[in-house]
Amino acid sequence: MTETTAAGIPSGSVLPATIDPLSANETASGIPSGSAHAPHLSATQTHGRPAHGAVDALRTALGLRAAEVEAALDRMMPPVPGAEARLVEAMRYATLGGGKRLRGFLATEVADLFGVPRARSLRVAASVEMLHAYSLVHDDLPAMDDDDLRRGQPSAHIRFDEATAILAGDALQTLAFATLADPSTHPDPQPRIALVAALADAAGASGMVGGQMIDMEGEGRALSLPEVERLHALKTGRLIRYSAEAGAILGQAPPPVRDRIAAYGRDLGAAFQVADDVLDATGTAEQLGKTAGKDAEAGKSTFVALLGIEGARAEADRLARAASAALDDFGPEADGLRALARYVVERQN
Amino acid sequence: MTETTAAGIPSGSVLPATIDPLSANETASGIPSGSAHAPHLSATQTHGRPAHGAVDALRTALGLRAAEVEAALDRMMPPVPGAEARLVEAMRYATLGGGKRLRGFLATEVADLFGVPRARSLRVAASVEMLHAYSLVHDDLPAMDDDDLRRGQPSAHIRFDEATAILAGDALQTLAFATLADPSTHPDPQPRIALVAALADAAGASGMVGGQMIDMEGEGRALSLPEVERLHALKTGRLIRYSAEAGAILGQAPPPVRDRIAAYGRDLGAAFQVADDVLDATGTAEQLGKTAGKDAEAGKSTFVALLGIEGARAEADRLARAASAALDDFGPEADGLRALARYVVERQN
Numbered sequence: 001m002t003e004t005t006a007a008g009i010p011s012g013s014v015l016p017a018t019i020d021p022l023s024a025n026e027t028a029s030g031i032p033s034g035s036a037h038a039p040h041l042s043a044t045q046t047h048g049r050p051a052h053g054a055v056d057a058l059r060t061a062l063g064l065r066a067a068e069v070e071a072a073l074d075r076m077m078p079p080v081p082g083a084e085a086r087l088v089e090a091m092r093y094a095t096l097g098g099g100k101r102l103r104g105f106l107a108t109e110v111a112d113l114f115g116v117p118r119a120r121s122l123r124v125a126a127s128v129e130m131l132h133a134y135s136l137v138h139d140d141l142p143a144m145d146d147d148d149l150r151r152g153q154p155s156a157h158i159r160f161d162e163a164t165a166i167l168a169g170d171a172l173q174t175l176a177f178a179t180l181a182d183p184s185t186h187p188d189p190q191p192r193i194a195l196v197a198a199l200a201d202a203a204g205a206s207g208m209v210g211g212q213m214i215d216m217e218g219e220g221r222a223l224s225l226p227e228v229e230r231l232h233a234l235k236t237g238r239l240i241r242y243s244a245e246a247g248a249i250l251g252q253a254p255p256p257v258r259d260r261i262a263a264y265g266r267d268l269g270a271a272f273q274v275a276d277d278v279l280d281a282t283g284t285a286e287q288l289g290k291t292a293g294k295d296a297e298a299g300k301s302t303f304v305a306l307l308g309i310e311g312a313r314a315e316a317d318r319l320a321r322a323a324s325a326a327l328d329d330f331g332p333e334a335d336g337l338r339a340l341a342r343y344v345v346e347r348q349n
Numbered sequence: 350m351t352e353t354t355a356a357g358i359p360s361g362s363v364l365p366a367t368i369d370p371l372s373a374n375e376t377a378s379g380i381p382s383g384s385a386h387a388p389h390l391s392a393t394q395t396h397g398r399p400a401h402g403a404v405d406a407l408r409t410a411l412g413l414r415a416a417e418v419e420a421a422l423d424r425m426m427p428p429v430p431g432a433e434a435r436l437v438e439a440m441r442y443a444t445l446g447g448g449k450r451l452r453g454f455l456a457t458e459v460a461d462l463f464g465v466p467r468a469r470s471l472r473v474a475a476s477v478e479m480l481h482a483y484s485l486v487h488d489d490l491p492a493m494d495d496d497d498l499r500r501g502q503p504s505a506h507i508r509f510d511e512a513t514a515i516l517a518g519d520a521l522q523t524l525a526f527a528t529l530a531d532p533s534t535h536p537d538p539q540p541r542i543a544l545v546a547a548l549a550d551a552a553g554a555s556g557m558v559g560g561q562m563i564d565m566e567g568e569g570r571a572l573s574l575p576e577v578e579r580l581h582a583l584k585t586g587r588l589i590r591y592s593a594e595a596g597a598i599l600g601q602a603p604p605p606v607r608d609r610i611a612a613y614g615r616d617l618g619a620a621f622q623v624a625d626d627v628l629d630a631t632g633t634a635e636q637l638g639k640t641a642g643k644d645a646e647a648g649k650s651t652f653v654a655l656l657g658i659e660g661a662r663a664e665a666d667r668l669a670r671a672a673s674a675a676l677d678d679f680g681p682e683a684d685g686l687r688a689l690a691r692y693v694v695e696r697q698n
Contacts, residue, residue, distance in 0.1 A: 087562035143511035162492035163565050171554040177526045178549035189538040200527035205520040213436035216512050
């Protein structure tokens with residue numbers, strides 16, 4: 001099952017050599033640790049409260065994991081010849097070559113807790129990154145957010161054209177489900193269909209796309225804090241929560257354990273979004289890789305507008321701590337996930 | 350499992366009362382007939398060569414089945430309150446209130462061969478109609494075919510707006526997969542995941558969306574007959590073939606039987622498209638419920654352009670007979686499917 005990434009890094013070892021991690025085989029509360037894999041991020045932190053060193057290590061691990069997810073995506077979307085070549089080219093353009101792969105990291109990092117072979121969890125990671133990429137391609141369209149810049153590059157409809165971008169987004173969503181349905185993702189159809197159901201629930205009208213609709217409807221009108229919270233819980237939160245849950249589904253975790261992972265994912269996603277609003281208000285286009293200050297310009301209600309910069313920072317911090325607290329029954333094998341909760345509120349892009 | 354349609358017609362009996370059908374319990378070549386349901390269309394036809402009376406009866410059955418599929422779609426997309434209400438409204442607008450439901454008929458009619466409860470096959474039928482509706486919504490967008498009229502009504506982006514149409518299409522695709530993944534579709538996860546895999550294969554970059562891309566690329570340039578055949582085999586053929594196969598998957602048909610059903614669906618889909626080109630060239634907007642002559646105007650290569658009207662009619666006829674021939678191992682229980690093959694080349698809209 002061991003695979004090698006594009007960079008030649010064995011997929012099982014994602015930590016920089018300078019880290020001397022603790023054993024990840026200890027478990028708390030009977031939760032299986034799995035740990036068929038790489039040691040987890042735990043060297044430099046206090047249980048439940050990652051030190052800054054842990055966040056630095058997480059940053060490195062994120063980069064390495066992103067390379068693994070990138071390689072998996074590259075393998076799963078090979079260029080094709082013929083008249084439809086342009087479609088696959090646009091799908092690759094929209095998906096490869098960038099992004100923090102936060103969702104892919106979450107899926108694989110949680111799956112590691114349950115001893116899932118990385119070759120399987122990388123498929124789930126690639127699938128959710130395809131789904132995320134589709135949503136960005138459609139969100140950037142002129143009729144939607146009309147954004148010409150994405151990850152510092154021309155958006156898909158600028159680099160190609162609108163029709164190709166619409167179709168590439170459509171096909172990326174389809175491929176996300178095709179990837180989950182394939183027996184390579186899990187030999188047992190039960191976890192595969194559970195992944196399909198959970199992704200569809202997170203991505204559809206009562207999840208991500210519902211949130212996008214609320215976002216469109218809310219432009220130019222002042223939303224209340226609960227309205228903004230719900231918007232983001234759907235628009236970005238549900239897919240982030242799914243990413244964490246997906247690792248638990250793939251690992252066939254018992255329902256109460258899956259619920260705790262879902263709670264972690266929910267609070268992490270909320271923290272991510274509040275922090276994103278802070279970044280959008282304070283960052284530069286260069287830092288963000290996308291147009292800065294777009295939300296305020298579009299008359300969108302943001303956490304910063306509702307809470308102020310400092311209030312939003314405090315809320316992000318509170319949510320990150322709540323996310324970590326959901327993992328209290330896990331031991332040091334979950335330290336990477338705890339560090340991630342700090343990372344999403346401390347990142348600069 | 351018996352359900353009642355919107356019109357109060359029990360879903361098990363789809364034939365007009367004037368038809369006195371043969372028993373559907375006889376089987377040929379060991380293919381299970383199922384027939385937990387309604388008698389099938391077989392009263393007035395010669396085996397393999399449906400008489401005109403059979404096509405008339407099929408037309409009536411199609412109308413009744415369409416009402417059943419419509420009722421299922423209505424139940425599965427209830428209006429929602431709140432800020433995302435508009436999204437669900439657009440999904441319903443794009444999906445309900447029209448269409449021949451050819452794909453839904455195919456899925457349920459094939460499933461009947463294997464004794465699948467109608468409550469289950471209607472879910473599969475609704476799912477493929479959602480997928481089809483999403484493709485039409487996106488196809489009609491200004492950046493795509495730019496068509497203001499669909500089924501005689503304003504297209505979704507005209508009735509709502511472009512952003513809402515993009516999102517409604519996206520959410521309809523997601524809901525199609527969610528519907529298949531739900532245990533109500535089948536208690537066993539194996540057929541459910543097989544349905545998801547088959548739909549994703551039919552709908553994605555190597556299927557329907559690939560065909561849409563080829564269609565866009567081919568505008569204004571003369572395509573050869575093999576190129577046009579491949580375009581349509583992907584753009585419309587794959588989803589029609591899937592619709593037939595889906596009934597066999599749901600019925601857990603053995604692979605050789607599923608293959609014959611797939612061959613039927615493939616040839617039926619091809620016949621449908623050639624006949625569609627004939628209709629587009631000869632019909633009026635009133636007959637078609639959409640703008641007529643669009644293909645020629647857009648400089649698209651059509652079967653009519655390549656074969657002439659009479660040549661295209663002959664080709665459609667040949668394909669319809671090939672479709673029926675794929676069912677030769679089935680008995681009278683498949684007469685409805687044989688009549689459908691005639692119907693798709695004889696219809697006026």
